[in-house]
Amino acid sequence: MDELKRRILAEGQNLGQGILKVDAFLNHQVDTHLIFRIGQELASRFADAGASKVMTAEISGIAPALATAYALNVPVVYARKTRPVTMTGPVFVEVAPSHTKGVDAFLMVAAEFLGPGDRVLVIDDFLASGSTIDALVRLVEHAGATLAGIGAVIEKRFEAGREAFEHLNVPVVSLAVITDMTDGKIVVE
Numbered sequence: 001m002d003e004l005k006r007r008i009l010a011e012g013q014n015l016g017q018g019i020l021k022v023d024a025f026l027n028h029q030v031d032t033h034l035i036f037r038i039g040q041e042l043a044s045r046f047a048d049a050g051a052s053k054v055m056t057a058e059i060s061g062i063a064p065a066l067a068t069a070y071a072l073n074v075p076v077v078y079a080r081k082t083r084p085v086t087m088t089g090p091v092f093v094e095v096a097p098s099h100t101k102g103v104d105a106f107l108m109v110a111a112e113f114l115g116p117g118d119r120v121l122v123i124d125d126f127l128a129s130g131s132t133i134d135a136l137v138r139l140v141e142h143a144g145a146t147l148a149g150i151g152a153v154i155e156k157r158f159e160a161g162r163e164a165f166e167h168l169n170v171p172v173v174s175l176a177v178i179t180d181m182t183d184g185k186i187v188v189e
Contacts, residue, residue, distance in 0.1 A: 036067045130164040137165070
């Protein structure tokens with residue numbers, strides 16, 4: 001997606017240690033027009049996947065997942081990191097290490113919103129090491145749902161997360177691929 005690639009190059013910041021800051025348009029301040037174009041693009045790439053739900057992890061994945069779900073006309077479910085008092089029934093829980101926060105995050109989804117009849121498209125802001133997306137995939141599996149595909153706004157190919165999903169035999173789509181961030185560079189494929 002050329003517009004996204006231009007924005008990464010113009011506004012993204014390489015903070016070192018493989019961390020790409022895109023807070024100006026994706027992770028803190030969200031460019032609503034761009035995010036809905038991202039959602040339309042992801043939805044078009046997964047139009048034949050038959051997704052009945054889109055799932056992500058809070059918080060940074062919500063905007064692209066919501067935009068994608070809107071374009072597909074399906075609900076979005078997000079895995080929470082803290083359990084609210086309203087989450088009273090059975091819950092699926094997985095652990096995902098956070099690269100940017102340096103801690104493990106517990107991801108929780110209420111069983112009432114994810115079950116065997118669902119075909120789930122997992123969408124996240126980044127595909128890097130794959131740990132967050134892997135936890136989301138495990139939540140889909142715990143629920144007995146079917147994984148329809150995996151989509152990411154930005155992939156950091158040099159972290160090799162994509163390889164963790166090859167055995168799943170589902171489409172894995174990234175709209176912008178970062179191939180190198182050494183020496184302060186941001187190289188977008």
